Amino acid sequence: MPMPTLTQEQHAIVEAVGDFTREHLAPSAIDWDRRKHFPVDVLAKAADLGLGGIYVAEKHGGSALSRRDGTLIFETLATGCPSIAGYISIHNMVAWMIGHYGDDGQRARWLPGLCSMRELASYCLTEPGAGSDAAAIATRAVRDGDAYILDGVKQFVSGAGASQVYVVMARTGAAGARGISAFVLERDDSGLSFGANEEKMGWNAQPTRQVILDGVRVPADRLLGREGDGFRIAMNGLNGGRLGIAACSLGGARAALEASTSYLESRRAFGAPLLHAQGLQFQLADMATELEAARALLWRAATALDEGDPKAVELCAMAKRFVTDTGFAVANRALQLHGGYGYLTEYGIEKIVRDLRVHQILEGTNEIMRVIVARGLTGAA
Ligand SMILES: Cc1cc2nc3c(=O)[nH]c(=O)nc-3n(C[C@H](O)[C@H](O)[C@H](O)COP(=O)(O)OP(=O)(O)OC[C@H]3O[C@@H](n4cnc5c(N)ncnc54)[C@H](O)[C@@H]3O)c2cc1C
Numbered sequence: 122m123p124m125p126t127l128t129q130e131q132h133a134i135v136e137a138v139g140d141f142t143r144e145h146l147a148p149s150a151i152d153w154d155r156r157k158h159f160p161v162d163v164l165a166k167a168a169d170l171g172l173g174g175i176y177v178a179e180k181h182g183g184s185a186l187s188r189r190d191g192t193l194i195f196e197t198l199a200t201g202c203p204s205i206a207g208y209i210s211i212h213n214m215v216a217w218m219i220g221h222y223g224d225d226g227q228r229a230r231w232l233p234g235l236c237s238m239r240e241l242a243s244y245c246l247t248e249p250g251a252g253s254d255a256a257a258i259a260t261r262a263v264r265d266g267d268a269y270i271l272d273g274v275k276q277f278v279s280g281a282g283a284s285q286v287y288v289v290m291a292r293t294g295a296a297g298a299r300g301i302s303a304f305v306l307e308r309d310d311s312g313l314s315f316g317a318n319e320e321k322m323g324w325n326a327q328p329t330r331q332v333i334l335d336g337v338r339v340p341a342d343r344l345l346g347r348e349g350d351g352f353r354i355a356m357n358g359l360n361g362g363r364l365g366i367a368a369c370s371l372g373g374a375r376a377a378l379e380a381s382t383s384y385l386e387s388r389r390a391f392g393a394p395l396l397h398a399q400g401l402q403f404q405l406a407d408m409a410t411e412l413e414a415a416r417a418l419l420w421r422a423a424t425a426l427d428e429g430d431p432k433a434v435e436l437c438a439m440a441k442r443f444v445t446d447t448g449f450a451v452a453n454r455a456l457q458l459h460g461g462y463g464y465l466t467e468y469g470i471e472k473i474v475r476d477l478r479v480h481q482i483l484e485g486t487n488e489i490m491r492v493i494v495a496r497g498l499t500g501a502a
Contacts, residue, residue: 199372370448
């Protein structure tokens with residue numbers, strides 16, 4: 122992939138993450154998907170490369186890289202396995218939230234473990250009765266002396282059960298976004314339990330479970346930021362998270378495009394390699410063009426977030442919507458170009474299509490991304 126605008130350091134990051142992806146992710150991705158295996162040992166190896174705390178300050182064990190660097194990392198990881206790349210993106214979203222909003226004690230307590238990925242993190246916002254309308258969550262945290270008691274159910278939590286650290290959004294005040302606070306819970310906290318691992322279309326190499334909070338009593342120092350800050354913390358986490366998920370779509374689709382080019386070269390029909398058919402070449406050309414356009418928007422949004430651009434939120438939403446839609450369409454087209462073999466598990470294309478489908482849904486659906494962009498245009502609240 123030609124990347125003329127990358128710095129020397131960014132080229133080195135892509136090379137190191139590419140080596141890791143080829144060695145540790147790509148060879149096992151289909152097997153993990155089939156067995157629904159979450160490879161925590163491989164995650165610890167990723168952390169040895171600095172991928173456990175990509176946006177965390179070096180003094181807390183992180184890599185202190187930019188969002189722009191992050192897009193390169195997640196695109197590269199996803200060429201090997203979009204599901205594992207997606208989980209690493211979520212883990213880094215939570216590590217960033219603790220690094221950015223936590224106090225010194227909280228950073229010292231959780232960040233070293235998260236950066237080494239000896240401890241994994243989950244993000245708990247969605248509930249059975251509140252997804253897109255996240256400000257309507259019903260999980261409650263009630264102050265009781267020097268503690269809070271949390272009750273409620275979180276739905277669709279990635280990594281749940283395997284993670285040690287859970288950032289949970291819960292209501293401490295009145296209805297609406299301002300009544301929400303963020304808490305850091307640990308897997309061993311009494312009253313915390315997990316639902317069954319959901320049966321899913323894709324993202325099978327990582328668990329998705331309910332997180333059930335039944336009178337979880339935690340000391341008040343588990344509050345992240347101040348009371349009432351939780352919705353803002355959750356949304357700011359998602360701005361960066363959406364770039365990571367979009368980058369995962371780009372990487373998965375790129376792998377599918379590359380596989381299609383080689384496949385069409387080796388597959389013969391009507392007396393010649395299929396790659397000689399100009400109609401198919403044009404499809405590859407369109408797929409490559411669409412991915413370049415998606416990458417350009419993704420990099421623009423990442424730079425905006427790095428630079429604190431006032432349009433960063435809308436740009437992240439535009440990028441998440443456009444890149445995940447484009448990535449899915451390209452991967453689906455790659456499946457068609459493989460004919461019947463694209464539908465077979467062993468070729469790896471159908472897995473990419475299944476994995477990329479959920480990127481259009483999670484961390485805010487692509488309809489909600491349009492709501493955010495439209496709000497920026499119209500000035501509506
Ligand atoms: C595999 C997987 C992993 C996930 N991981 C996590 C996680 O780790 N942590 C977490 O908190 N959540 C997670 N989620 C939840 C995910 O973020 C939600 O599913 C998503 O935000 C949508 O919420 P919902 O499913 O309740 O859909 P709903 O909100 O019920 O939406 C249903 C449909 O209506 C549309 N819609 C809703 N409101 C509007 C509107 N105003 N305008 C136009 N269309 C609208 C939606 O776009 C969607 O198409 C995960 C989900 C999945 C499937």
